[in-house]
Amino acid sequence: MSAHEPGHPLSAIDEAERRLGERLPFAARVMVVRGESAWFAELLDVSEGGCGIAFPAACTLAEEDVVRLFFYRDDDQPAVVVPARVARLTAIRIGIEYQEPQSIPPGPVPR
Helix, strand or coil: CCCCCCCCCCCCCCCHHCCCCCCCEEEEEEEEEEEEEEEEEEEEEEECCEEEECCCCCCCCCCCCCEEEEEECCCCCEEEEEEEEEEEEECCCCEEEECCCCCCCCCCCCC
């Protein structure tokens, strides 16, 4: 049973209450990778627990798919790779939940 189905304990909880942290608008480009498939997407917003992206053209992602997100910076730093899963899909937007909380925006792990 999905959390979006009536009768599930989380179905009565507002979406924002389930998210880790407040979503902040954030424009950037991100690559979404699932297995051997990859799509560039426009990042719309971020939080410590996930992000929202515009639905990429020809994308075949489905809810619960395990993905890796590659966040790129403007400088010559390597991309930041974040393991995640697809939490929600609409015709124009994909909600992604990180496996572990991230900085805003996701950045390199301090050493």
